[in-house]
Each structure stands twice: as C-alpha cells, then as structure tokens.
Amino acid sequence: MTTSHTAAAAGHDDGHVHHHYTTTGLDHRKIAIWTFIGSECMLFASLISTYLIYKGRSIVGPFPHEAWTSETGQQFHAILDIPVTSASTFVLLMSSFAMVLALQAVQLRGTPLPANPTWWQRSQRSSQGWLLMTALLGATFLGFQAYEFTSFVHEGLTIKRNLFGSSFFTLTGFHGAHVTAGVLWLMTLLWIDRSRGLQGKNDELLVDICALYWHFVDVVWIAIFTLIYLIR
Amino acid sequence: MATIAAPTHAGAADYGEQTGIWSWITTVDHKRIGTLYLWTALSFFLIGGLEAVIIRTQLMKPNMGFVSAETYNQLFTMHGTTMVFLAIMPLSAAFFNFLIPLQIGARDVAFPRLNAFSYWVYLLGGIFITVPILFQVAPDAGWFGYAPLTSPQFAPGPNIDFWVIGLQILGVSSLAAAFNFITTIINMRAPGMTLMRMPMFTWMSFVVQFLLVLAFPPITIALVFLLFDRFFGTTFYAIAAGADPLLWQHLFWVFGHPEVYILILPAFGLVSEVLPTFSKKPLFGYNVMVYSGIMIGFLGFGVWAHHMFAVGMGAIADSIFATMTMLIAIPTGVKIFNWIATLWAGEIRFTVPMKFAIALIAMFTIGGISGVMHSSAPADLQQTDTYFVVAHFHYVLFGGSIMGIFAGIYHYYPKMTGRLMSEKIGNWHFWLTFVGFNLTFFPMHFAGLLGMPRRIYQYDSGQGWDAFNLMSTYGTYLLVVATLFFVWNFVRSRKTGAIAGNDPWGAATLEWSIPSPPPEYNFAQIPEVASRYPLWDLKDPAKTAGIEHSHADSMTITDAHAVPVHEETERKTAKELGIPMPFPTAKPLFTAVGLVTMFCGLLFLRNDMFAVAMTITLTGAAMLIGGLYAWLTAPLE
Numbered sequence: 098m099t100t101s102h103t104a105a106a107a108g109h110d111d112g113h114v115h116h117h118y119t120t121t122g123l124d125h126r127k128i129a130i131w132t133f134i135g136s137e138c139m140l141f142a143s144l145i146s147t148y149l150i151y152k153g154r155s156i157v158g159p160f161p162h163e164a165w166t167s168e169t170g171q172q173f174h175a176i177l178d179i180p181v182t183s184a185s186t187f188v189l190l191m192s193s194f195a196m197v198l199a200l201q202a203v204q205l206r207g208t209p210l211p212a213n214p215t216w217w218q219r220s221q222r223s224s225q226g227w228l229l230m231t232a233l234l235g236a237t238f239l240g241f242q243a244y245e246f247t248s249f250v251h252e253g254l255t256i257k258r259n260l261f262g263s264s265f266f267t268l269t270g271f272h273g274a275h276v277t278a279g280v281l282w283l284m285t286l287l288w289i290d291r292s293r294g295l296q297g298k299n300d301e302l303l304v305d306i307c308a309l310y311w312h313f314v315d316v317v318w319i320a321i322f323t324l325i326y327l328i329r
Numbered sequence: 330m331a332t333i334a335a336p337t338h339a340g341a342a343d344y345g346e347q348t349g350i351w352s353w354i355t356t357v358d359h360k361r362i363g364t365l366y367l368w369t370a371l372s373f374f375l376i377g378g379l380e381a382v383i384i385r386t387q388l389m390k391p392n393m394g395f396v397s398a399e400t401y402n403q404l405f406t407m408h409g410t411t412m413v414f415l416a417i418m419p420l421s422a423a424f425f426n427f428l429i430p431l432q433i434g435a436r437d438v439a440f441p442r443l444n445a446f447s448y449w450v451y452l453l454g455g456i457f458i459t460v461p462i463l464f465q466v467a468p469d470a471g472w473f474g475y476a477p478l479t480s481p482q483f484a485p486g487p488n489i490d491f492w493v494i495g496l497q498i499l500g501v502s503s504l505a506a507a508f509n510f511i512t513t514i515i516n517m518r519a520p521g522m523t524l525m526r527m528p529m530f531t532w533m534s535f536v537v538q539f540l541l542v543l544a545f546p547p548i549t550i551a552l553v554f555l556l557f558d559r560f561f562g563t564t565f566y567a568i569a570a571g572a573d574p575l576l577w578q579h580l581f582w583v584f585g586h587p588e589v590y591i592l593i594l595p596a597f598g599l600v601s602e603v604l605p606t607f608s609k610k611p612l613f614g615y616n617v618m619v620y621s622g623i624m625i626g627f628l629g630f631g632v633w634a635h636h637m638f639a640v641g642m643g644a645i646a647d648s649i650f651a652t653m654t655m656l657i658a659i660p661t662g663v664k665i666f667n668w669i670a671t672l673w674a675g676e677i678r679f680t681v682p683m684k685f686a687i688a689l690i691a692m693f694t695i696g697g698i699s700g701v702m703h704s705s706a707p708a709d710l711q712q713t714d715t716y717f718v719v720a721h722f723h724y725v726l727f728g729g730s731i732m733g734i735f736a737g738i739y740h741y742y743p744k745m746t747g748r749l750m751s752e753k754i755g756n757w758h759f760w761l762t763f764v765g766f767n768l769t770f771f772p773m774h775f776a777g778l779l780g781m782p783r784r785i786y787q788y789d790s791g792q793g794w795d796a797f798n799l800m801s802t803y804g805t806y807l808l809v810v811a812t813l814f815f816v817w818n819f820v821r822s823r824k825t826g827a828i829a830g831n832d833p834w835g836a837a838t839l840e841w842s843i844p845s846p847p848p849e850y851n852f853a854q855i856p857e858v859a860s861r862y863p864l865w866d867l868k869d870p871a872k873t874a875g876i877e878h879s880h881a882d883s884m885t886i887t888d889a890h891a892v893p894v895h896e897e898t899e900r901k902t903a904k905e906l907g908i909p910m911p912f913p914t915a916k917p918l919f920t921a922v923g924l925v926t927m928f929c930g931l932l933f934l935r936n937d938m939f940a941v942a943m944t945i946t947l948t949g950a951a952m953l954i955g956g957l958y959a960w961l962t963a964p965l966e
Contacts, residue, residue, distance in 0.1 A: 118855075118890075120518045125439040128512045132542060136504060139546035143580060147550070147565070156571040256563050260571055263563035267553070 130306040134313045137275075141317050144271055145324060148264040155259035159252060162329045176254050176261075177326055178245070185241030186322050189276075192234030193315045196308045199227035203304045206296045224304075225290050231311065232283040235276050242273050265325070272321060275314045282307050355913035357441035358849055362448050363427030364745065367738075369452055370419035371819075376459065377411035378812060380404045382805055385769075389802040391790035401786035402469035403488070407462050409472030410492070413592065414499050415455045417726065420734045421595035422451075425510055425534050427745060431840035431847065432528045434519025434856050439512040441911045442960060443505055449921035450502035457925060458495030461488070468492030471784065473585065474555075476566035476577035481559045490559065490935060493552050494928050500545050500552075501924065507541035510534065519839070520891045521858035525619065528838045528861075529612060532619050533598030536626040540587045540594075543630070548584035551577055560934045575640060582633035590629040592726060593693075594622060596733025597664060600686040603736045604668055606836040607683040608675025611862060611876055614667045621660035621667075628657040638709045647706040654704035658697065665694055680834075681755035685736035688763055692728025696721055699774070714784075717777025723770045735762070738819075743833050747845045748826030754818040761811030768804030772797035831896055837862035837873075843897045850908040853901065856894040863894040909966045916960040923952025 119125065158165025159173035166172055202224035210218060220226065246266070256266040286307055289295060295304060356362060384404050387395040396404065426444065430437055438444050461467045469488050470479045479489045514535045518527070527535075554565035555577070564570035566577055605612045612618060634642060634650040668690050677683070699721040703709045712718055735758075743749045776797040781788065788794060832841040839856060840847075841864055860866050862873045903910045927949030933942035 118520075119516045120522075121516050123516065125512050125516055128515050129439065129508050132508045132511045136508075136542045136546055139543050140550060143547045143550035143583075147554070147576065147580075150573060150576065151571075154571045154573070256557070256561060260564055263554075263557070263565050267557065267563070267565075 124302050126302060126306055130309050134309065137313065137317075141268075141271070141320070144264075144268045145320065148268050148325060151260040151264045155261045157259050159254050159258075159261075161261060161265070161325070171253075173253055176249055176252060178248075179326055181241065181245065182322065182326050185238050185245075186318065188234050188241065189238045189315055189318055192231050192238070193312050195227050195230040195234060196311045199224055199231055200301070200304045200308050202227050203290075203295045203301050206294075224295055225287060228283055228287040228290060228304075232280050232287065235280040235283065235311075239273060239276055239280070242269065242276075268321065268325070272314070272317060275317075279307075279311050279314055282310070352913065354918060355915045357437075357445050357911045357913060357917070359426050359430050359438050359441065359444060360745070360847060360849075360851075362444050363423045363425075365448055366419050366423035366426055366451070367745075369448075369455070370416055370423060373411055373415035373455055373459070374420070375812070375816075377408055377416050378809070380408040380411065380462075382809060384408060385802040385805040387786060388788075388798050390799065391795060392787050396786070398786045399469065400465065402784075403462055403465070403467040405784060406468045406471050406492075407459070410458065410468065410496075412726070413472060413588070414496065415459070417592050417730050417734070418503065419451055419455075421534075421537070421592070421730075422447075422506060424530070424595060424599065424734075424737055424741070425506070425537075427741065428840060429510060429513060429531055429534055430517070431744075431843070431851060432531045432838055433514065433517060433522050434839050434852060434858060435513065435517040436851050436855075436908070437911065438509050439517060440509050441965070442914060442917050443509050445914075446917035446921055447502045447506040447509065449918045450498060450505070450924060453921055453925040454495055454498035454502060457498060457929070458491055461491045466491070468495075473581055474577075475581070476551075476555055476558070477568055477572075477574060479555060479577075480566045482567075487932065487935065489555075490932055493556050493559070494931055497549065497552055497556075498925055498928050500549050503541050504545050507538040507545075510538045511542065514538070519852075519855050519858055525616065526858060526861045529601035529615070529618055530595070530598035533594040533601070533622050536622050537591050537594045540591050540626050540629065544584045544587035544591070547580050551580035551584070554580075556931070560931065575637070575642075578637050578640065579633070582636045583630070585636065586633040587626075587629045589725070590625055592730050593733075594625065596689065596730045596737070597622070599733045599737035599740070600668065600689050602836070602838070603682045603686040603740050604671045606740075606834050607678045607680055607686075608672050609678075609835070609872065610671055610675040611837075611865075611873065612667070613670035613673075614663075615861065617663060618667055621663040624660040625657060628653060628660070632657055635704060635706075635709070638706045639713045651704050651706050655701060658701050658704070661697055665690060665697075680739070681750070681752055681759055682736045682740035684756075684759045684763075685732050685739065688759070689729055689732040689736065692724055692732060692766070696724025696726075696728055699724065712777065714782055715777035716773040716781045716783060719783055720770050720773035720777060723773070727766055727770070732762075735759075735815075740834070742819075742822065743826075743829030744840060744845050744847070746823050746826070747829055748822055748824075749829050749833060750818050750822040750826055754814055758811050758814040758818060761807055761814065765804050765807030765811050768807060769801050770804070772800040772804075776801075831898070832864065835868075837865040839863060839894065842894060844900055848900055848903070849910060850903045850906065853897050853899070853906055853908075854895075855891045857891040858894060864896075867894060867896070911966045912964070914960070914963065916956055916963065920953055920956030920960060923949050923954075923956050925949070927953060 121128070152161075158167065159176050161177045162175050164173060164175055198221065202222055205222055206224070210222065246269075254262045254265075256262050286295065286304060289300075289303075295301075353361065353365065356365075383396060384401070387393050387401060426438070429435075458468070466486065466488050468474070468491055470484060470492070474489065474492055477483060479492075514527070514531060554563070557563040558566050564572055566572050566574075568574055601612055601618065631653045632650060634646060635654045638647055638650075672687075699717070703712060703718070703721065739750055739755055776794045779793045779797075781792070781794045781797075788798075829845045831844055833845075834841070839852075839858070842856065843852060856863070860873065861876070865873045927946050930942045930944070930946030930949060933939075933945065
C-alpha cells in the first residue's frame with residue numbers, strides 16, 4: 098500500500114467521523130457498544146445464576162467436583178479438569194493483552210518511528226501481527242473448549258445427562274459462541290487491514306469497539322472460571 | 330453505520346420526497362418507520378381485540394359453547410401475547426420513532442438502517458406468531474408460558490414452538506431498537522438540550538430503553554432453555570431430573586415485571602406532554618417527574634416475585650417483595666399528584682387528547698390501588714388467579730397504557746399527517762371507550778372476589794358470577810363500537826381533517842416548531858435550545874418566566890450551524906438545503922427476512938426433519954450474513 102493512498106483514505110475517514118455534531122463528542126457506535134455490553138451482562142448473569150441455582154441438584158452424575166458411582170456400579174470421575182482450563186484461561190487473558198497492542202498499533206500509525214527503532218518499537222506498529230495474535234489466541238481457547246467438551250462427553254456428561262450437563266454446556270457454549278463471533282470480527286479487521294490499511298480516527302474506532310467486546314468476553318470468562326471451576 | 334469506508338456517492342441519490350410502496354419498503358426515515366409501526370401495531374391491536382370479543386362472547390353466559398376449550402386456551406394466550414408484544418409495545422415504539430428525534434432536535438435516529446431492521450423484524454415476528462391461530466395451532470399456555478407446562482412432556486404439539494421462537498424474534502427487534510434510541514438520546518440532542526431540558530416523553534422513553542436492554546436478556550435465556558428442552562432434550566425444566574419448577578417463573582418475571590413498566594411509562598410520557606399543553610401550564614414538578622420515572626424503572630427490577638406469592642417462597646421472600654411493591658407505589662403516586670397539580674388552576678381545554686389523558690389519571694389510579702392490594706401477600710393469596718387480577722391489570726394496561734396511547738394518537742396525529750382528527754367523532758370514541766371500558770372491567774373485580782378463576786372457558790351458574798359476566802360482555806361490545814368510531818376517524822381524517830399547521834395546540838416543545846407533517850430532514854436549521862419550553866418562551870414568555878433553571882444555560886458544547894429556536898415555515902427539499910439524507914435501502918428488510926428464516930428452520934427440528942431444518946436455517950443465516958455485509962459496507966448517506 099502506498100503512502101499517498103493511505104493518506105487519502107485517512108483524510109476521508111476523518112472527514113466522515115467529524116461530519117456530524119454529537120452531544121457527547123463521542124461516536125454513536127461507541128455508545129451503542131457499551132449499551133450492548135450492558136445488555137450482555139444480563140444475558141450472562143441469567144446463565145450463570147441458573148448454573149449456580151442448579152449446582153448440587155443433579156440427581157445422576159457425573160458431577161463437576163466429585164466422583165460418582167451409578168446404581169449399576171459404573172464409575173465416573175469428577176468432570177472438571179482445572180489445570181487444563183487454567184491453561185486455556187491464561188491463553189484467553191493473553192489475547193486481551195494482544196488486543197490492547199493491536200489497538201495501540203493502529204493508533205500509532207500516524208506517528209513516525211524514531212531513528213534506529215528497537216525490535217519492540219517496530220513490533221508495536223504491527224497491527225496485523227497483533228490482530229492475528231489475538232485471533233489465534235482466541236482460536237486456541239476455542240480449541241481447548243472443543244477438547245474439553247469432547248472429553249466430557251466421553252466421560253459420560255452430555256447436555257441431556259443431568260442439570261449440571263444442561264446448565265454447564267449451555268453457559269460455556271454461549272461463551273464459546275461469543276468468542277467465535279469475536280474471532281470472526283478480528284479476522285474481518287485483519288482482512289480490512291491487509292486490503293487497505295487501518296488508519297485514522299474512524300478505523301481506530303472500528304478496532305476500539307471490537308476491543309471493548311473482546312475484553313468483555315474475557316471478563317465474563319474470569320467470572321465463569323472462578324464461579325464454575327474454582328469454587329467447589 | 331458505514332463501518333467500512335467506501336467512496337461516497339454525493340449527488341447520486343434523489344433527495345426529493347418519494348411516494349409509492351417501494352419507498353416504504355426501503356425507507357430509513359424515522360418518521361416513516363414510526364408510521365409503519367403505528368399502522369402495523371393498530372392492526373395487531375384490532376386482531377387482539379377480536380380475540381377478546383370471542384373470549385367475552387364465550388363467557389357471556391354460564392356453560393356457553395361458542396368455542397372449544399382448546400380454542401379458548403389459544404385465544405386467551407394470543408390475546409395477551411398480541412396486546413403486550415404486538416400492540417402496546419410497538420404502539421409505544423411508533424411514538425419513540427416519530428417523536429424522540431423531533432423532541433431532541435435531531436434529523437434522525439443514530440442508526441437509521443438498524444431502525445428499519447427493527448421494524449421489519451417486528452412485522453415478520455408478529456406474522457410468525459399470529460398466523461398459527463388460523464390453523465388452530467396457536468400457542469395455548471398463557472402469555473407467560475410457564476414451564477414445565479410448556480415442556481415437551483406436557484405440550485407436545487407445535488403450538489409452543491411458535492410462541493418460543495416468535496418471542497425470540499420479537500426480542501431481537503426490541504433490543505436493536507433500544508440500543509438505537511439510547512444512543513440517539515445520549516448523543517443526538519441539539520445544542521443546549523441538556524438532559525433536564527428534555528421533554529417528559531423523551532425522558533420516560535429513555536428510562537424504557539434501559540428497561541428493555543436489561544429485562545430482555547433474562548427472558549431470552551429462559552426461552553433458550555425452553556427451546557433446548559423442547560428440541561435437544563436438555564433438563565432445565567424437567568422436574569424428574571431435579572429441575573426447579575420455579576426457575577422459569579423467576580426468569581420470566583424478572584423480565585415480566587419491568588415489562589409492565591415498559592408498557593406504561595411511554596403512556597405516562599405522552600400524557601405528560603398532553604396535560605401541560607391543554608392546561609397552558611408547565612408540567613408541575615418536572616425534576617420530580619424525571620426522578621420518579623427513574624425510580625420506577627429501578628424499583629421495577631426488585632418486585633418480580635410478587636407475581637409468585639402463591640408458590641410458597643416463604644415468609645422472608647414474600648415480605649421483601651411485598652415491601653418493594655408497596656415502595657414502588659410511591660413514585661407512581663408522585664406522578665399522579667404532579668399531573669393533578671399541573672391541571673390545578675390551568676386554562677383547561679377539554680379536547681379529545683386531554684380527555685384521554687385525564688382518563689388515564691383516573692383509571693390508572695384505580696388499577697394502581699388494586700395493585701397495592703395485591704402487594705400484601707395474604708390478600709394476594711385470595712386474589713391470585715381470579716378475575717380480580719384480570720380487572721387490575723386491565724385497569725393499568727387498558728385504563729393506563731391504551732388511554733395514554735389514544736391521547737398520544739389524537740395529540741400527534743396532526744403532526745404526523747398534517748391534518749387534525751375530528752373532535753366530534755373523537756368524542757364519540759372517547760365516551761364509548763370510557764363507558765365500555767368500565768362496564769367491561771369493573772364488574773370483574775366483583776366476579777373475582779366472589780371466586781371466579783381466570784383462564785376457565787366455562788362456568789356453572791348459581792355462583793353469583795352470571796350478572797357480572799354479562800355486563801363485562803356487553804361492555805366489550807360497546808368497546809367494539811367505540812373502536813369502529815376510532816378507525817373511521819383515523820382513516821378519514823387523513824384526507825378530510827382540518828389543516829393543522831405547525832402548532833395546532835399551542836404546545837411548548839421543538840416538534841411543534843416545524844411544519845406538519847415534518848419534512849424528511851426535520852429541522853432545516855438545528856435549533857439551539859435554551860429552556861424546557863422553547864416555543865412558549867418564543868410565543869408567550871410570561872408563561873415560562875418564573876420557571877427556575879429553565880433559562881440558565883449550562884451547555885458548553887455548541888454547534889456552529891445551530892440557530893436559536895424559531896418557527897420553520899418555509900418548506901424546501903433536503904437537496905435545496907444541502908442536507909445529506911440517508912440513502913433508501915432494502916438491505917435491512919433483506920437481513921430481517923434472513924433472521925426470521927433462520928428461526929423458522931428450527932420449527933422442523935421437532936419432527937426429526939433435520940435436513941430440512943438445517944437447509945432453511947443455513948439459508949437464513951447466509952441471507953443474514955450477506956445482508957449485514959452489504960449493509961455495513963454501503964455508505965449511509
């Protein structure tokens with residue numbers, strides 16, 4: 098992409114953003130995404146409370162934290178594998194770090210690199226690298242979740258099996274669907290960045306609202322990990 | 330919302346006013362979308378009313394055989410569902426759409442295409458949930474759809490599938506609209522339009538949007554659970570698997586009680602516009618009206634379990650919810666007294682909208698008082714599931730919401746169409762409605778206290794209910810006649826009503842400073858607002874001179890293009906004025922069709938037609954994604 102092309106795109110975008118007077122000075126989309134996140138809080142609150150209400154009420158196993166033997170003598174392990182999920186949680190949290198750097202990279206586009214830049218100063222500018230990193234870490238989390246779901250099913254926990262299965266798979270499945278949507282969103286941004294370069298106030302906003310969504314999905318996972326996995 | 334920049338096509342579109350069916354399909358103008366909402370919601374209101382007429386005919390005399398028990402179940406379920414989700418909510422949405430941008434001095438909503446999308450999803454969702462009654466497979470478990478009554482074990486037919494999927498579709502519409510209006514109100518106010526200068530209708534709508542955003546997710550999740558139970562064999566509502574039979578009730582009423590305020594607060598807002606106008610006095614206690622509206626919204630989330638006193642939650646839970654319910658009567662009572670104080674010593678003009686507004690005060694107060702009676706758990710145990718409760722919520726929803734909406738329709742019809750509705754026919758409509766309403770619902774108090782249960786399709790004589798039921802049925806027929814007067818008035822006044830002009834009522838707020846009907850760009854020049862009653866400042870300064878805080882300007886952000894509030898009389902096209910207008914587009918409709926198709930596919934899951942279901946759902950999903958892509962990459966204006 099040539100410099101003149103980028104500058105022209107940036108000029109156009111800036112013009113577009115400041116075209117309309119807004120009461121707060123913020124872009125409409127920024128307010129809308131916060132409203133959306135507020136609504137999503139209630140969505141996950143309903144899912145998490147249902148899980149907690151049904152905790153310990155399942156009539157048949159397998160159970161999250163303790164082993165269970167059925168009437169026919171079949172043995173079931175405690176289902177949740179906390180070390181594995183701790184690893185996937187770490188991966189998801191690191192993706193938020195990458196997301197912050199992706200936004201910073203887009204914001205740094207307009208400022209020139211210092212003379213003799215260090216490796217880190219160069220990599221800070223790599224919006225494509227950080228967007229890809231965020232998406233890959235998100236995808237890795239989803240891979241962990243796929244592994245977790247299949248191994249649970251092998252151990253005898255399906256969505257139909259008991260209240261734990263129904264509420265666990267629905268809650269974590271909803272979260273996984275949100276991560277999937279986020280990965281697709283990130284890939285779209287990456288695609289735009291590759292095709293015409295993300296630069297200027299409007300493009301910063303595009304990355305910014307995606308980042309808000311992504312951090313929200315991470316924060317929800319912290320709540321899920323604590324309440325469902327860590328607390329017995 | 331052009332998230333992906335593309336070259337703009339300035340001058341490519343024709344900015345002139347357009348007519349014809351295609352212009353309605355592709356419109357993104359908030360006023361036209363408001364009009365679409367109004368016509369659609371009034372149609373559903375007539376359908377819901379027709380269902381009520383059949384219900385009342387069946388209950389006219391003991392042991393009538395007008396309809397079967399199965400049909401009766403479908404009728405009362407669809408009457409409730411239609412009136413709540415397809416009539417009153419979208420009638421309010423019609424006013425949100427039409428009025429909010431005009432009242433805050435904006436040229437449109439924040440996301441015009443999303444607004445069109447909300448409407449199309451509502452229309453298609455409404456059709457989806459209504460059509461089954463023609464084939465006798467309509468939802469039949471009440472508008473509250475209690476699980477496990479709606480679980481596959483007890484409701485094996487497709488009836489509940491239509492209800493669950495239909496409500497999910499309608500939820501998408503309400504949520505999308507709520508995000509849009511919150512952003513509009515926060516971010517699109519004209520210079521000088523501080524929050525505490527906003528007209529009361531906009532304020533109450535603002536509160537309602539927050540209720541929508543926070544109350545719809547719990548019912549979405551409750552419906553997802555039910556959907557999974559019905560289609561994928563999960564155990565959320567399966568008592569045999571240890572499920573809590575109250576889970577649905579809690580999730581539903583966490584939505585359901587704020588929903589009551591979603592239905593009533595817009596009507597409160599409308600009468601708060603009508604009463605000051607026809608009393609020629611500023612609204613009494615504006616600040617307190619705002620705070621009590623917010624308080625109602627806030628407390629509205631803490632009273633849901635008063636719908637569940639009879640399920641045995643225990644004394645502590647019952648006491649807490651009883652107390653909260655009594656508490657919420659306080660801000661509501663504050664509103665009633667403020668309206669009365671607004672009327673006090675005013676120069677009252679008894680126009681039709683004013684009559685409906687006063688009727689709201691009186692009728693809602695009766696419904697409110699019976700509501701406070703229910704808040705006492707021991708009294709509620711006697712009243713629950715009887716006609717006393719039916720009387721109560723019809724006094725708040727018909728006597729409150731519908732009366733307020735009629736006040737709003739008569740008040741704003743001239744702004745919407747440029748012509749006034751006939752006062753003469755309007756008076757017939759009002760008095761027949763008022764008498765018919767009371768004749769229908771007042772006797773239900775007595776029938777209920779004498780023990781008549783709700784949702785029964787027949788009853789034996791000799792229990793003291795016969796005369797009350799006969800009265801209620803005659804009252805309903807009177808309401809039919811009243812509604813015919815309204816329809817006649819509504820339709821004929823578009824062509825024959827008196828020309829309205831900018832401000833037929835001598836009102837105070839911005840929407841009356843522009844021509845009727847407003848030009849597509851609303852305001853040729855964005856007004857700079859300096860008080861709560863800008864038009865009265867302009868035309869009758871003596872009236873507003875004494876209002877504290879009304880004139881102090883605390884706004885720091887100003888717009889170079891804004892001019893002080895003035896009457897706009899000249900009418901030019903947007904093109905002549907150089908105002909960029911959003912392009913008309915059918916993409917929101919296409920995307921909405923995709924969304925609804927996606928949901929329709931789910932219907933086939935229950936008959937193990939997995940391939941059909943997947944084909945339809947994936948087709949819908951592809952349309953949805955393609956439509957969204959085309960929409961987001963196309964420039965708005």
